[in-house]
Structure formats: C-alpha cells, structure tokens
Amino acid sequence: MASYRAGVLEIVNETPRVNLFRLERPKGFSFVPGQFLMASIDGLYGREGALVKRSYSIASSPLDKDYLELCITRADNGLFSVAMHELDTGDVVNISGPYGVFSLKLPVPENATFIAGGSGIAPIRSMLRTLCSSPAPNAAPNGLRLFYGFRTPHEFIYRDELQGYAKKKKLVLHTTIDAPADNWGGDVGFVPEILPKYSDYAKSDAYICGPPVMVPAAIKVLSGLGFDGKRIYREQW
Ligand SMILES: Cc1cc2nc3c(=O)[nH]c(=O)nc-3n(C[C@H](O)[C@H](O)[C@H](O)COP(=O)(O)OP(=O)(O)OC[C@H]3O[C@@H](n4cnc5c(N)ncnc54)[C@H](O)[C@@H]3O)c2cc1C
Known part of the structure; x- marks a missing residue:
C-alpha cells in the first residue's frame, strides 16, 4: 500500500x-x-x-x-x-x-439508513457528503435517513452541514443525546433505543459506525424491525 x-x-x-x-x-x-x-x-x-x-x-x-x-x-x-x-x-x-470494506455500496437504493455514535459520524459523513452533494454520481436525493447519537448537545459533530442537508430535504435527521439537557429539541437516549420510535422508514441498506457497545445493539434492533442482516454494514472502534 x-x-x-x-x-x-x-x-x-x-x-x-x-x-x-x-x-x-x-x-x-x-x-x-x-x-x-x-x-x-x-x-x-x-x-x-x-x-x-x-x-x-x-x-x-x-x-x-x-x-x-x-x-x-x-x-x-x-x-x-x-x-x-x-x-x-x-x-x-x-x-x-x-x-477497509466498510464502504458505500453503489448505486444506493432510494432509501438508506445511517446510524452513527460520537466520532463514528466520520465515515458516515463521507457517505452523506457524497450522496448529498450536487451534482454527485449515483446520488439518491431522497430517502436518506440518519440517526446520530452523542453525549451532550456540544458534541454534535458536523452540525451545520448535517442540519443543512436536512433543511434541503436531502436527509431525514434524528439526533439524540445520552441524558436530558436544556434547550435540546432532539431525542434523549441511546441510538438503538430511538430506532423503533421512527420505524416508518424502508428496511433497505443500513450503515452503522460507532463504539463497540452501540453497534451490536443497533444491529439487534434493526433485525427486529425487519432489516436484512446481509444489508447491514458496520464499522466500530
Ligand atoms: C477502522 C478504524 C477507524 C477509526 N476511525 C477513527 C476516527 O475517525 N476518529 C477517531 O477519533 N478514532 C478513530 N479510530 C480509533 C483510533 O484508531 C484510535 O484508536 C484512537 O484515536 C485512540 O488512539 P490513541 O493513540 O490516542 O490512544 P491509545 O494510546 O491507543 O489509548 C486508547 C485509550 O486507552 C487508554 N490506555 C492506553 N494504555 C492503557 C493502559 N495500559 N491501561 C489502561 N488504559 C490505557 C488511553 O488512556 C486511551 O484512553 C478508528 C479505529 C479504527 C480501527
């Protein structure tokens, strides 16, 4: 290499x-x-x-x-x-x-789910930036959904960019913090806990990156919601 x-x-x-x-x-x-x-x-x-x-x-x-x-x-x-x-x-x-083999599979289906915890947003941001950039090859402008969890509101990495994609309706964004905090409008709780709350999304490809405690828990919930295990891609550290 x-x-x-x-x-x-x-x-x-x-x-x-x-x-x-x-x-x-x-x-x-x-x-x-x-x-x-x-x-x-x-x-x-x-x-x-x-x-x-x-x-x-x-x-x-x-x-x-x-x-x-x-x-x-x-x-x-x-x-x-x-x-x-x-x-x-x-x-x-x-x-x-x-x-690494954790990589965006192209073409992305109309609906893809992304799940990130903490700095696990890094590879997911690369994927979303590619898909939400215009013009971008093989971009799926609709149906992308991100669940992103971090400890406190101050730890929302790439806040402006991700909220910008949501504003432009390129992405449905769900954010969650570990414990209640003042002036927080998102969810509260660990990411796997909030997945069933918004289960109206299509059960196609899912990409997960986060800490070792989060990733298996999220996969378990996705499987219960009907996602095909072969189409759940993961990275953890
Ligand atoms: C595929 C992959 C992608 C990654 N991508 C990212 C990324 O995008 N962003 C990111 O931030 N990280 C990422 N990581 C993690 C990154 O590689 C490092 O592991 C991380 O930055 C910590 O490295 P470090 O040298 O600072 O800590 P280390 O020195 O390796 O220590 C890690 C932790 O262990 C503790 N520790 C060390 N030695 C001991 C000891 N003897 N006893 C008790 N505790 C000890 C330290 O205090 C520290 O908290 C990724 C990892 C992988 C495998």
Missing part, C-alpha cells in the same frame, strides 16, 4: 474533544466513502520503540479533490490522538491507504 506525506492545511476545533484535520490529498490517493487510512507522525514512537500508527476513517468525500478530512476525538491519555491535537497547520502526517 502506498504511503504519502500529507501537510496539515487546516484544523477546526469542532467540539470540546474533537478536532477536524484537513490534510493535503496526495495525487493518486483514491478511496470509497467509508474507508479509512493509517496515520503516523514523524518521531512519535510507542513504548516498544515502534512508530505509532493509528487508523482513522476518512470523513471527507472523494469529491473533495484537494483535501482529506479526519475527525479525531482526543482520547484521555491517548498516545496518537493527543499528539494529533497538538499539531499545527503546516505540520506533516504520514498516511497510507485506503483500507
């Missing part, structure tokens, strides 16, 4: 724990929405003396020709994510890829 050196073009402090990193997109780096890359930083070695490498889903769309975007949560005492959060524009990240 080819490796590249990618300069950091822009860093956006998206939520208290999540930064969005815009990296130069190397010439010839192609990927399908949903795939991930491996990243390392010069001089960042682990305890065993090996270069630290971590996987990150590509959050941008293949249609974003000039950059790749990563959406990285700063893990408490996390070796690589903390180092990423200390980078500045102009610094360099080593990347290789793309990797």
Whole structure:
C-alpha cells in the first residue's frame, strides 16, 4: 500500500474533544466513502520503540479533490490522538491507504439508513457528503435517513452541514443525546433505543459506525424491525 506525506492545511476545533484535520490529498490517493487510512507522525514512537500508527476513517468525500478530512476525538491519555491535537497547520502526517470494506455500496437504493455514535459520524459523513452533494454520481436525493447519537448537545459533530442537508430535504435527521439537557429539541437516549420510535422508514441498506457497545445493539434492533442482516454494514472502534 502506498504511503504519502500529507501537510496539515487546516484544523477546526469542532467540539470540546474533537478536532477536524484537513490534510493535503496526495495525487493518486483514491478511496470509497467509508474507508479509512493509517496515520503516523514523524518521531512519535510507542513504548516498544515502534512508530505509532493509528487508523482513522476518512470523513471527507472523494469529491473533495484537494483535501482529506479526519475527525479525531482526543482520547484521555491517548498516545496518537493527543499528539494529533497538538499539531499545527503546516505540520506533516504520514498516511497510507485506503483500507477497509466498510464502504458505500453503489448505486444506493432510494432509501438508506445511517446510524452513527460520537466520532463514528466520520465515515458516515463521507457517505452523506457524497450522496448529498450536487451534482454527485449515483446520488439518491431522497430517502436518506440518519440517526446520530452523542453525549451532550456540544458534541454534535458536523452540525451545520448535517442540519443543512436536512433543511434541503436531502436527509431525514434524528439526533439524540445520552441524558436530558436544556434547550435540546432532539431525542434523549441511546441510538438503538430511538430506532423503533421512527420505524416508518424502508428496511433497505443500513450503515452503522460507532463504539463497540452501540453497534451490536443497533444491529439487534434493526433485525427486529425487519432489516436484512446481509444489508447491514458496520464499522466500530
Ligand atoms: C477502522 C478504524 C477507524 C477509526 N476511525 C477513527 C476516527 O475517525 N476518529 C477517531 O477519533 N478514532 C478513530 N479510530 C480509533 C483510533 O484508531 C484510535 O484508536 C484512537 O484515536 C485512540 O488512539 P490513541 O493513540 O490516542 O490512544 P491509545 O494510546 O491507543 O489509548 C486508547 C485509550 O486507552 C487508554 N490506555 C492506553 N494504555 C492503557 C493502559 N495500559 N491501561 C489502561 N488504559 C490505557 C488511553 O488512556 C486511551 O484512553 C478508528 C479505529 C479504527 C480501527
């Protein structure tokens, strides 16, 4: 797999724990929405003396020709994510890829369901950005539905973009937080719990990405609602 050196073009402090990193997109780096890359930083070695490498889903769309975007949560005492959060524009990240079979199946059926928890929105955002961009090849402008769960209202990643798709009626958006909070108009509860509440949607392809505790629970609920297990695609970390 080819490796590249990618300069950091822009860093956006998206939520208290999540930064969005815009990296130069190397010439010839192609990927399908949903795939991930491996990243390392010069001089960042682990305890065993090996270069630290971590996987990150590509959050941008293949249609974003000039950059790749990563959406990285700063893990408490996390070796690589903390180092990423200390980078500045102009610094360099080593990347290789793309990797992974979690990817958008084209053509997308008229109705597809997306489910994300926390920074699990990264590969889902790549998929939705591709489908909701106009013009986009094989886009299904209607019938896309996203269930997105995060801990508190402050942790709504890609809020403006996702709400924009919903406003333009390209996406039906359901958001949920873990516990009640002031001025919150969405749902409350874990994502799997709210899926049955809106079961009017077509039971076609489903794409799920989130923490290991969320993904199997969501699959169980979807199966109970009549989704075909072979058309449920998943990624977790
Ligand atoms: C396919 C894939 C895609 C991914 N995409 C994303 C993405 O888009 N965004 C994202 O944010 N993450 C993503 N991840 C997760 C990412 O790869 C890293 O695992 C994450 O950033 C944490 O790495 P780290 O080096 O910062 O933390 P690590 O140093 O690996 O530590 C992880 C956690 O374990 C704790 N820990 C470490 N050592 C110990 C110990 N000895 N005892 C107890 N606790 C310990 C740390 O405190 C920390 O909280 C993805 C993972 C996979 C597999």
